[in-house]
Amino acid sequence: MPAVKVKRASSAVDMTAMCDVAFLLLTFFILTAQFRAQDAATIETPSSISGIKVPDKDIMTIGLDRDGKVYFGIDNQQYRMAMLDNIATAKGISFSDKEKKEFALMSNFGMPINQLKSFLSLSHEQMGKIKQPGIPTDSTGAAASNELKDWVFNARKANNNLRIALKGDNLAKFPAFKNVLATLQAQNINKFNLITGTEAPPAGWKAD
Amino acid sequence: MAEINTGGGGGKHDGGKVRSKKASTRVDMTPMVDLGFLLITFFILATTLSKPSSMTLNVPDKTKEVETEPIKASNVMTVFLGKDNKAHYIFGKAATEDPEVKTVGYGYEFRQAILENTRKVGSDKFVVVIKPTKESSYRNMVDVLDEMAITKTKRYALVDLLTPDEKTLLKDKVKLDT
Numbered sequence: 001m002p003a004v005k006v007k008r009a010s011s012a013v014d015m016t017a018m019c020d021v022a023f024l025l026l027t028f029f030i031l032t033a034q035f036r037a038q039d040a041a042t043i044e045t046p047s048s049i050s051g052i053k054v055p056d057k058d059i060m061t062i063g064l065d066r067d068g069k070v071y072f073g074i075d076n077q078q079y080r081m082a083m084l085d086n087i088a089t090a091k092g093i094s095f096s097d098k099e100k101k102e103f104a105l106m107s108n109f110g111m112p113i114n115q116l117k118s119f120l121s122l123s124h125e126q127m128g129k130i131k132q133p134g135i136p137t138d139s140t141g142a143a144a145s146n147e148l149k150d151w152v153f154n155a156r157k158a159n160n161n162l163r164i165a166l167k168g169d170n171l172a173k174f175p176a177f178k179n180v181l182a183t184l185q186a187q188n189i190n191k192f193n194l195i196t197g198t199e200a201p202p203a204g205w206k207a208d
Numbered sequence: 209m210a211e212i213n214t215g216g217g218g219g220k221h222d223g224g225k226v227r228s229k230k231a232s233t234r235v236d237m238t239p240m241v242d243l244g245f246l247l248i249t250f251f252i253l254a255t256t257l258s259k260p261s262s263m264t265l266n267v268p269d270k271t272k273e274v275e276t277e278p279i280k281a282s283n284v285m286t287v288f289l290g291k292d293n294k295a296h297y298i299f300g301k302a303a304t305e306d307p308e309v310k311t312v313g314y315g316y317e318f319r320q321a322i323l324e325n326t327r328k329v330g331s332d333k334f335v336v337v338i339k340p341t342k343e344s345s346y347r348n349m350v351d352v353l354d355e356m357a358i359t360k361t362k363r364y365a366l367v368d369l370l371t372p373d374e375k376t377l378l379k380d381k382v383k384l385d386t
Binding site: 012051120173 | 234236238240241244245248251255257260261262263264265266267268269317340342344345347348349354355357360379
């Protein structure tokens, strides 16, 4: 009788199942996620317990970075172009088609109007390098030097349904916020959203 | 990779006949898995999944003057947002009556203070006046507004002007000049 041979277990792992899982997850991520937009500045928002989500469309975002610089953007490319047309007419500046197209691609920006034209003629690489100085505001909200009011006004002229969302940085000082608030109030905008991160409410807390 | 070669290959064994090795029908999936996870990693990093939430802020109309009844100072808690993430508050007295200024951090301490004061006067009469100073940050303001939501304080106001009395009161807490 021959000795019973121990059958050596194969060390090859069957990767097919793992492969299936990987691609399943991949498909899920591709279908659900939306790409992060290229922003003019990094803004870290504070968190709140508010459960209301930021609306998907028709939204105007006013960004406020940690140095108090103000950025502005609206979500729809078509309206972005219309807004630029409006402001060009109001300010007596003309933009070429290429510049308009370039502007339509920017999700937000923080340039004074008089520097906008030269900024738009730059290449994408150069744009990324330039530190945007922010849109001028002031505490009265209605002075001629306050350009944020022009942008807000012309954006609403382009699309009347725009809701206003304010995205402020944790470290932004209050006076900077006050200037933005004053600008909005000067145009009789008294209701807007503050974009915040989500945090869990304290234990036992229930919404009314 | 995940496969370790255990066989001896197609070489000669014990001087036996040379046989052509049968090609395995099993496909090695390892590189494909690698690729899959690489792409997953990319998508996770490049996209946003959770949408930020938003809190609505309603501010009173500045163009219209609405006559309201004056609020009793005994029902009012005035919160000053100071520097270094500290809030100072006075409660029950106007700034002229030499009130006691208490200092709290945001979060739990602050919430306790609000809840305690709410109990004292009753939630229907309790009013919070939020006065951010220029030392305070945007985050502090959002935190306080959030506390209002947590403690369910319905009546609160955001005021950015400090009266001269309040300024003298806070002189040693917050640097208000320059």
